[in-house]
Amino acid sequence: MKRKNTFLIFMVGLVYFFIFAPLVLIALTSFTTESYIAFPPVGFTLDWYSKVFANKTFISSFKLSFTISLAATSIALLVGVPGAYALSRNSFRGKKFIKDLFFSPNLVPQVVLGFALFTFIIVRLRLNVQAALLLGLAISVVTYAFRIVGASIESLDYAIEEAAMSLGANRLTVFFRIVLPNISSGIVSAFLLAFINAFNNVPLTIFLSGPGVVTLPVAMMSYIEYNYDPTVSALSVLLMLMSLAIMLVSEKLVKSGR
Amino acid sequence: MSYLELKNIDVAYDGRHKVLDNLQLNIEEGQLVSLLGPSGCGKTTTLRVVGGLLEANAGQILLGGKDYTNIPIHKRNFGIVFQSYALFPHMTVEDNVAFGLKMRGDKKAEIGRKVAEILATVDLTDLGKRYPKELSGGQRQRVALARALVVRPKLLLLDEPLSNLDAKLRLKMRVEIREIQQKLGITTIFVTHDQEECFSISDRVAVMNGGIIEQYDSPENIYSYPATEFVARFVGYENFLPLERTARGLASGGSIDFKIDGSRLIPEREGLKGTIRPEDMVILTPDSPIDHNIIEGQVEVRTYLGKSYQYKVSTAFGDLVANGSSQRLYAAGEKIRLHLPENRLIVV
Ligand SMILES: Nc1ncnc2c1ncn2[C@@H]1O[C@H](COP(=O)(O)OP(=O)(O)O)[C@@H](O)[C@H]1O
Ligand SMILES: [Mg+2]
Numbered sequence: 390m391k392r393k394n395t396f397l398i399f400m401v402g403l404v405y406f407f408i409f410a411p412l413v414l415i416a417l418t419s420f421t422t423e424s425y426i427a428f429p430p431v432g433f434t435l436d437w438y439s440k441v442f443a444n445k446t447f448i449s450s451f452k453l454s455f456t457i458s459l460a461a462t463s464i465a466l467l468v469g470v471p472g473a474y475a476l477s478r479n480s481f482r483g484k485k486f487i488k489d490l491f492f493s494p495n496l497v498p499q500v501v502l503g504f505a506l507f508t509f510i511i512v513r514l515r516l517n518v519q520a521a522l523l524l525g526l527a528i529s530v531v532t533y534a535f536r537i538v539g540a541s542i543e544s545l546d547y548a549i550e551e552a553a554m555s556l557g558a559n560r561l562t563v564f565f566r567i568v569l570p571n572i573s574s575g576i577v578s579a580f581l582l583a584f585i586n587a588f589n590n591v592p593l594t595i596f597l598s599g600p601g602v603v604t605l606p607v608a609m610m611s612y613i614e615y616n617y618d619p620t621v622s623a624l625s626v627l628l629m630l631m632s633l634a635i636m637l638v639s640e641k642l643v644k645s646g647r
Numbered sequence: 648m649s650y651l652e653l654k655n656i657d658v659a660y661d662g663r664h665k666v667l668d669n670l671q672l673n674i675e676e677g678q679l680v681s682l683l684g685p686s687g688c689g690k691t692t693t694l695r696v697v698g699g700l701l702e703a704n705a706g707q708i709l710l711g712g713k714d715y716t717n718i719p720i721h722k723r724n725f726g727i728v729f730q731s732y733a734l735f736p737h738m739t740v741e742d743n744v745a746f747g748l749k750m751r752g753d754k755k756a757e758i759g760r761k762v763a764e765i766l767a768t769v770d771l772t773d774l775g776k777r778y779p780k781e782l783s784g785g786q787r788q789r790v791a792l793a794r795a796l797v798v799r800p801k802l803l804l805l806d807e808p809l810s811n812l813d814a815k816l817r818l819k820m821r822v823e824i825r826e827i828q829q830k831l832g833i834t835t836i837f838v839t840h841d842q843e844e845c846f847s848i849s850d851r852v853a854v855m856n857g858g859i860i861e862q863y864d865s866p867e868n869i870y871s872y873p874a875t876e877f878v879a880r881f882v883g884y885e886n887f888l889p890l891e892r893t894a895r896g897l898a899s900g901g902s903i904d905f906k907i908d909g910s911r912l913i914p915e916r917e918g919l920k921g922t923i924r925p926e927d928m929v930i931l932t933p934d935s936p937i938d939h940n941i942i943e944g945q946v947e948v949r950t951y952l953g954k955s956y957q958y959k960v961s962t963a964f965g966d967l968v969a970n971g972s973s974q975r976l977y978a979a980g981e982k983i984r985l986h987l988p989e990n991r992l993i994v995v
Contacts, residue, residue, distance in 0.1 A: 546731055546733060548729040548730075548731050548733035549733045549734070549735055549736070551700050551720070551727070551729070551733065552727060552729060552733040552734075552735075552791075552794075553735070553746065554700075554720045554721045555698060555699075555700075555720055555721070555723070555725060555726070555727040555795075556721075556746050556747035556750055556794070556795075556798065557721050557722075557724070557747055557750035557751055557798070558721055558746075558750050559721050562750070567735060570737040571736060571737055
């Protein structure tokens, strides 16, 4: 028992090491005074951070990524939450097929999805790049809404909905007053995962970027191609802090919602 | 016309195998009727059909003469207590209980008064601000009961409401349920697989088996005069003797003529059986003057029951089970004579 515990702690430690070591390295390199990414870092400066904020491409692509990801995640939840509810509470022909379709994250490679959206939405329908981005990201993250919210709904005792109905609540009231409050933590988790995934998406957004419309990860990639300076490290640190902040806030939300 | 009438109810979940088969049941106003039967016999299904949680494939439900078959659940105003209690986890006890009143659109002051009143009835006045997860099993069960009762339902449906409680609490709660049911005069259907529980609180009992009702009667009659072999076995009859009709009455194995209480009709069909409870069998002493309904046998094994001893006796009619007092003990291998009193021997 004792030995097993030590082994477990060792393995968990290893996992954490591999996850966090690169993050720590990047964080350290963002403070270097050298003009290239190097380890160990030399000196200490916050110059690279001010460079991030001075970079117009970064700022505009951050704004784009943030708003588009937020909108795409909202669409995914608006479709996914009622959809997952309807799927779990009804039985009909073809249910399994629909379930598999929405629940499998990478049935269609994102690059293929990106290409398809590009040819249809942008070339055929002549819609703008933002619309294509929004739709593409919503499609690629809707699976999180389905899977995570779906799991929350499945673990909810159906009898409480029946009890509410027997007390005079119709389907809609049951959904809003009984189901929704009990799956709020699932919804927040789904929102988090979906947002972070949408925000970090490269394979899809690289296809759907156009002149002046570039998402932040794509902007970072093209920046690295020509400049190998620690600005990107500083930006990475800022993004990590943002993810962390979102996570903390939503955890608070879930807790206070109980 | 009864208050609640179930007419020719059929349910087949898969469309082929009937789980309820042409089920009929009439319940009088203010009565507590139990559905009793082994697991899987269709008790919950029946309750769900009545409650509107499940649509029957065929049949009709009448309440007070009105057709309820197609009225959706949220418009029926029936109180349902689920086996899992199904309390709303995100609401306090008060909010749980108030939910039905809010749905009906009662005024706030009215709701407060009614909630306080029903919580007092179920003895939960001090726990109104707690959440379900902060309550014990017995308290949750009372919240569920209060939540169902506060709306003054036309019908109260209880699905094995006591099965998640420990034995002592079960005894207490069943008395409480009966008390509240009688005080409020609410017509109630109570589902259980526990014979004692059901007999103790019911006005009438419907014994179910394989989707049909085998017997619908008072608890006393079901206990003393089971109508079918299934009911007899379910309520504790253990000895079954094949009977034949003879010119003089009934005989078993062609040898013994049995006397049977003449006041009861003997069913007009083949394959009759005589049945008697182990505790109603009498082990005769050698000097007993009784000269009829006697079966001879040999003790196979004796077991101790606390109040009495039980003997497994091998006879010409197979193994029979009889209880005996501690005044005279019989050992394995001993020959004894068993008397089957005519008022205790039932024909099924
Ligand atoms: N949702 C369902 N789908 C299919 N079969 C079911 C369903 N619910 C119950 N059954 C079947 O119907 C029969 C009766 O079940 P039920 O009414 O729950 O019995 P009880 O409450 O008396 O234990 C059982 O054979 C059970 O397997
Ligand atoms: Mg059941």
